[in-house]
Each structure stands twice: as structure tokens, then as C-alpha cells.
Amino acid sequence: MADGGKFAPKTPVNLNPPKDDPISLEQLAMCDGNRDGYPTYVAIKGTVFDVSGNKAYGPTGQYRVFAGKDASRALAKSSLKPEECVPEWEDLPDSEKKVLNDWYTFFSKRYNIVGQVKNASNL
Template identity: 40%
Template sequence: MSRIYSAEELSEYDGIKRQEIYVSVRGKIYDMTPGKDFYGPGAGYHIFAGKECSRALAKMSLSADDCTGELGDLDEKQLKVLDDWQKKFDEKYTFVGRLG
């Protein structure tokens, strides 16, 4: 059974406060630690570490303001981009829990 993480708990898994790096997509949390060259401190996608980043991924945004799960105003193309990211994460990274 998977663990439920609060947003506050998830924020600890940013590669700084804790060594592990977790990212949430549509509430599904992945262990991104093996991808620390991309998601670790100082890396291009570190903005996503310890956060729900569905909106940012869908919009191809690196803005902290887009690191949310708010998807209501996104168009079909953006949701397809998000689907592609999530599929990639499902294939490459370990599922560790859900954002609750």
C-alpha cells in the first residue's frame, strides 16, 4: 500500500532538506533521486523537487508559480503534454505514494 504525503511532507524531499528527490504529478509521487542530474540542487528541473508540478509540466514552464496541481484552465494540447510526462515518469521512476 502506498503512503499518503501532505504537501508539507513532500516539500522535504527536495534533495536539500532530504537526500531523496520526490516530485508529484496529478497527485502521484515519484522518487526522482536517480535523475538527480536533472532534478537535484542546481539542476534545470530542480524547481519541481518536493512539489506537485502537474501544471508546470503541462505548460512546459519552469516558473515556481506553475508548480501546482491546478489543471482546470489548461487546453487539450497542454493536457496531452502532461500525459506524455506522466507516462515517462511511470516508465522511468519509482512510485512512492500519493499527495493527500
């Protein structure tokens, strides 16, 4: 991606090679930042990112609404509404699809990819 540089983190992040382990929606929901012993995950376009190290996705964080979900639609719409934290984004206007792709790039430069949502159709 030509404009990927603008999303580079200020401090370099050493990421693990991406994994493509299948993660069910039930497993993803358990990784919502509220359960001891579970990581905190956010999925974008079917790709699952481990955001455990960022308190913003934890139980009291400003982005907790995204944790444990494929929040593609909400991210595309720059929304914190829980009802918009759903995977469907294909019907959105191109401007919002661009925002979603920018978020995907942003996450991919900061967080390890730990898997793919099983049977995701929103890739």
C-alpha cells in the same frame, strides 16, 4: 496506453510495484533535493515519483524547480517558472493536458511511484 512505447527508456528500468502511501504536502516539500537524509520527489497529478537518482532534480539541476512539489501545471505548460509549479491543471486546454499525460507516462516508466499526495483533488 497505445503510444506508451515511445516513452520507454533507452535502458530498461526495474521499478518497484507502485505504492499508494499518503504523502502530505508538507512531507513532499521536505523532499526537494536540498535536505540530507531525504529523497527527492516530484508529484504529477497527485502521484508522487522518487526522482532521487536523477541529478537534474537536485539542488543545482535544471529541473530542481519541480522537486518537492506537485508540478502538474508547469509540466503541462512545459514551464520552468516556480509560480507555475502547482497542482492545478484542470482548466488547461486539451493540448496541454495531453502534454501533462505524456509527462506522467514518461515518469511512470522511469521512476518508482512512492505514494499519493494526501487529499489531492487533481487526479
